[in-house]
Amino acid sequence: MNARQIPLLAALAACLVQGSGRANDIEPGKEFYTAIKAPRPIVLDGDLSEWSGAAVLADPRFYIPKGSGTNGTLVFFELYDAGGPGTAVWTGPDDHTSAVQIVYDDDNVYFGFVVTDEYHENAANSAWNGDSVQLMIANAERNQQIALYNYALGGTEEALGEVIVQHEAGPGGDPACDCATQAVVRRDTVNKRTIYEIKLPKGALGLTTLGGGVRFGLGMAINDGDKDAPGQQGWGGLGAHSIVFGKTPSETALVTLARSNDIEPGKEFYFANPAPAPIVLDGNLSEWSGVPVLADPRFAIPKGSGRNGTLVLFELYDAGGPGTAVWTGPDDHTSAVQIVYDSDNVYFGFVVTDEYHENAANSAWNGDSVQLMIANADQDQQIALYNYALGGIEDALGEVIVQHEAGPGGDPACDCATQAVVTRNTTTKRTTYEIKLPKGALGLTELKLGTQFGLGMAINDGDQEAPGQQGWGGLGAHSIVFGKTPQQTALVTLGVGGVGGDLLxxxxxxxxxxxxxxxxxxxxxxxxxxxxxxxxxxxxxxxxxxxxxxxxxxxxxxxxxxxxxxxxxxxxxxxxxxxxxxxxxxxxxxxTPYYAILTRSMQAVSVNTAQRGFLWKVFQNENYTHTSLAETELALAGQLKDANGTPVTDNYADPNAVSIALGPGTTVGLLVRFEIPTVINLSQIAGEANGNFSPDDQMPGIPGVWGADDGIDAEIITFAELPAGWQTLGVNSDDGFRMQAGYINVPADGVLLGEFDGGRGASDTTFRLFVQDAGIYPLRVIWQEGAGGANIELFSVKADGTKVLLNDTDNGGFRTYRSGTAPNKPTEPLQFTGIQKNANGTITVRWSGGGTLQRAPAVTGAWADVAGANSPYTFTPATGQSQEFLRLRQ
CATH class of the missing domain: 2.60.40.1220 (Immunoglobulin-like)
Incomplete structure (x- = not known):
């Protein structure tokens, strides 16, 4: 069973979709499909590799004859007998079966079909009378046809023809709409599969916008002909009876476009099962057998970053201050969730693995707990927020806590209070939550097939050493944390389960x-x-x-x-x-997240290892404050202007405010430069305890000559000794910063390590980098403070999670130097430009782009650097060696 084909992404609550649950010939519970926003740009090329994450709709059954509904016979394929009774045959999945995916972007809905078919037959070169796909588009109420579009590949297995696109009805064929549909159809005669990749512009669907909550009716007839029975001999497909035996939009399925948010693509929706047995709230989930498990959906951080963020299983909050929260992996905190429903209630079963139970505050949320947000079907309005917890700690467990923070569950007039049982197994280190939400608590009047609502869950974790809400996982957690945001919920549809028994x-x-x-x-x-x-x-x-x-x-x-x-x-x-x-x-x-790769060509050209520490160049003017890195670069370059276009050139930084610098500052352009031989743990006020290290040192040059300490821009230059392999650096700052490495002589050429662009209080940003070759690398940090507090720390993170300031070698910090020469970015590509064999038997090679020359006796290695080699380089081949290999490494 494919876990993605039985989506497990949510469960219950919000607003009943009008018209959902309508009876037609589609197998009950299968007349609903949720389409996600495309994880990658879709290219019409007959290759569906970029469709990963979209749910696969495989061979839905339907009742025959047409119009019989649940009184008919369920089939995968309906024979038509176009050539007369008994001519059409269907021998099983190899004869004709399909897998369908649907995704969308801002302008188009895309359909990907993979049809397994032992013989391609469309000798008539018809858009429908032979192997083909027909699509009906209906309105959201499924009572009006919008369009009928047909797609096919002409010819036969032995002589394939051209792609056929027919706009039989609808706006796609109207020149005034300028919304013609497109298709690529490709036949794989070896694997006996036909791939259809189809694009329908929003106008072709009769829509003006595409986004979360948009719905339309969809029917598809996937037609089949055979070598011995050509033409339209039968069909399968979701809602085929909307097209065959007369056009009937009520026979379509309902497609809902899922909202794109911070949830991992492909997990933004969930189909909840009917309860397999009466649910008893006792902390024992044995009666939940056969219900699929929703396990640890990832989500993008920071909140609101969506497809541009970093996907994580768990988000650290650091409620106790930077560095207090940790997540060591699944045994520290992971969850398995199941959701079912009956006619009156939606039930949630959580099994949370957690090495220590922490809720000393006996809080409904500030410690180990589960918070649920219920939103409406369009996921743009919060219906309810309910919180559940077990008080106490591992050695002294407390009482079950139920809090109706918002919503009808807490309204006596509703008489729909939610209930929960929470049990802790201190041996297995698992906490079980069994929760019941009456339909009224979801803002619903009935629960039936097709009912939809938004669902978010924050599964909070605290630890013995870091109590309280130190982080969270869960489907749609960002609907709850950092402000209530119903758009960050997942879409739940009440459906019919597809599992007959338990599965790992x-x-x-x-x-x-x-x-x-x-x-x-x-x-x-x-x-x-x-x-x-x-x-x-x-x-x-x-x-x-x-x-x-x-x-x-x-x-x-x-x-x-x-x-x-x-x-x-x-x-x-x-x-x-x-x-x-x-x-x-x-x-x-x-x-993969962005990370920097540091190579030998980025190492310092020269370094004075007798001069440890950092250069600190500072600009201060309280009359113009900002929190923009772009404006920091302008200030450092002497090009800053105010809102009226007036140059801001007055630097009030005090050269005599020496603090930890070696001596008074010197003027370099508009900046005041200080030499700091120790570490960067600076604040606008000496002795503060900002960030990870205290007490803080006074910033050289601050306060300025007029006594102000706002409107600061600074540049830090250093040369750091970095070992090879993965390293983690970090900056704690108030406000923004950017750290670069390598070619730092020109700011635009520096290799980005990490940044925060904006205003914030003292906060960490850490970032990994891969050091390809150990050595001394130039680092450049720019930093700015607008108003209020001001601090900056530069540190690394050890393998055990310990943070240590750069140049704090007594505690294992990387050694840094304040005097050196950074390389310039190569202007030519890294490549060999010539090789020649000389009369004396030596060989001369030439190359451009810098880099390091390496040498090996075989193409498979072992490769070794050629010490001191610069272009041109002449060498004598090894005696008795018939071949030698050279390569360039950046």
Whole structure:
């Protein structure tokens, strides 16, 4: 079973969709589809690799004859017998079956079909009378046809023809609309599959906008002909009866466009199952057997960053101050969630793995707890906010806490109070929440197939050493934290379950910069078989390492020899079986975060190692304050202007405010420069305790000559000794900063390490970088303060999470120097430009772009740097060696 084909992304609550649950010939519960915003740009090329994350609609059944509804016979394929009774046959999935995906962007809805068909037949070169796809578009109420579009590939298996696009009805064929649909149809005669990739502009759907909450009716007839029975001999497809035997829009399915937000693409929606048995609130989820598990959806941070953010399983809050919160992995905090419903209630079952239970505050949210937001079906209005917790700590558990923070559940007139049982197993380190929300508490009057609502959950965690709300995971957590935002919920649709029994589930799927890890957990009698685990990255199987089994879970990990490229896009596919042979899969895309790679060409040209520390160049003018890095660059360059266009050139920084500098400041252009031989742990007021290290040192040059300490811009230059491999640097600042490395002589050429552009109180920003070659690297930091507090710290983070200031070598900090020469960015590409064999048997090579020359006896290595080699370089081949290899490394 594919976990993505049985979406587990939410559960309940908000507003009943008018017209949902209408009866037609589609199998009950399958007449609803949620389309996500495309994770990647869709290119019409017959290759669906960029569609990863979109739910797959595979072979929905429907009742025959047309109009019989649930009184008919459910089939996958309906025979037409166009050539007369008995001529049409369907022998099974290899004869004709389909898998369909639907996504959208701001302007178009896209359809991807993969049709398995043992023979391609469209000798008539028809848009419908042979192998083809027909689409009906209806309005959201599904009582009016908007359009009918047909797509086909002409010809036969032995002589394929041209792609056919027919706008049989609707705005797509109207020149005034300028919204013609497009399609690519490709036949794979080896694997017997036909791929349709179709684009419908919003105008072709009769719509003016595409976004979360937009709905339309959709019917598809996926027609089939055979070699021995050509033409339209039968069909399958979602809502086929909307098209065949007369056009009937009420036979379409309802498509809802999911809102794009911080939730991982493809997990922004969930189909909730009917309860398999009466639910008893007792903290025992045994009666939930067969209900799919929603495990650890990732989400983008910071809040509101969406597709541009960093996907995480858990977000640290640092409520106790920077560095107090930690998340060590799935055993520290991870969750498995199930959602079911009956005619009166929606139920939530949470199993939270957590190494320590912490709720000393006996709070409904400030400690280990679960918060639920319910939003309307359009996910733009909060309906309710309910909180649940178990008070106390691991050694002294308290009472169950239920708080109706907002919504009808707390209104006596509604008589719809929610209920919960929360139990803690201190042996297995798991907390179970079993929660009941009456329909009224969801703002609903009935619960039936097709009911939709928005759902967000913040599953909060505190630890023994860091009590309170120190972080959270959960589906749609950003709907609750950092302000209530219903647009950050997932869309839940009440449907019909597709699971007949328990299946193991995957959780904590965590792509990293140099690998991927995941957890597989037993469910009931479905026991993980670790020998069957497979992981594919970008379509290639990679090796997995399995941990020893802990309780009912096994962790798997893949580690690359080299990291993924920065900000690069990839796909993964996980396959694993239980001991009964049932397969569970998960497929998705992921993008690695941006990180810098530091290479030898970026190292310092020269360094005076006798001069430790930093250069501090400062500009201060309280009459013009800002929190923009662009304006900081202008201030440092002497090009800053106020809102009236008047140059801001008066620097009031006090050269005699020496503080920890070696002596009074000197003027360099408009800036005042100081030499700091120690560390950067600076504040506008000496002795403060901002950030991670205290007491703070006084900023040289501050306060200014007029006694003010607002409107500060500064540049820090240093040369840092960095070891090879992954390193983590950090800046704690109030307000913004940018750190660059390498080619820092020209600000635009510096390699970005990390930044925060805006105003904030003293806060951390940490960032990883990969040092390809150990050495001394130039670093440039710009920083600014608008008004109020002002501080900056420069530090690194050790493997154990300990933070240490740069140049604090007594505590293991990286050594830094304040005097050196940075390299200029190469103006030519890194490449060999010539090679020649000389008369004396030596060989001369020439290259451009700097870099490091390496030498090896074979193309597979081992490669070694050629010490001191510069272009041109002449060498004598090794005696007795028939071949030698050279390469350039940046």
């Amino acid at each position: 589930f995957l959780s904590a799927i965590n792509p990293t910069l140099d690998g991927l890890s995941f957890r597989a957990t037993d469910k009931g009698n479905s026991i993980v078989d670790p020998a069957t685990a497979k992981l594919f990255i970008d379509g290639v199987q990679v090796p997995l390492t399995a941990s020893p089994k802990k309780l009912d879970s096994i962790d798997f990990a893949y580690t690359r020899a080299t990291p993924f490229g920065p900000a690069s896009d990839h796909t993964y596919r996980i396959e694993i079986k239980d001991t009964r042979g049932n397969t569970v899969t998960d497929t998705a895309t992921f993008r």
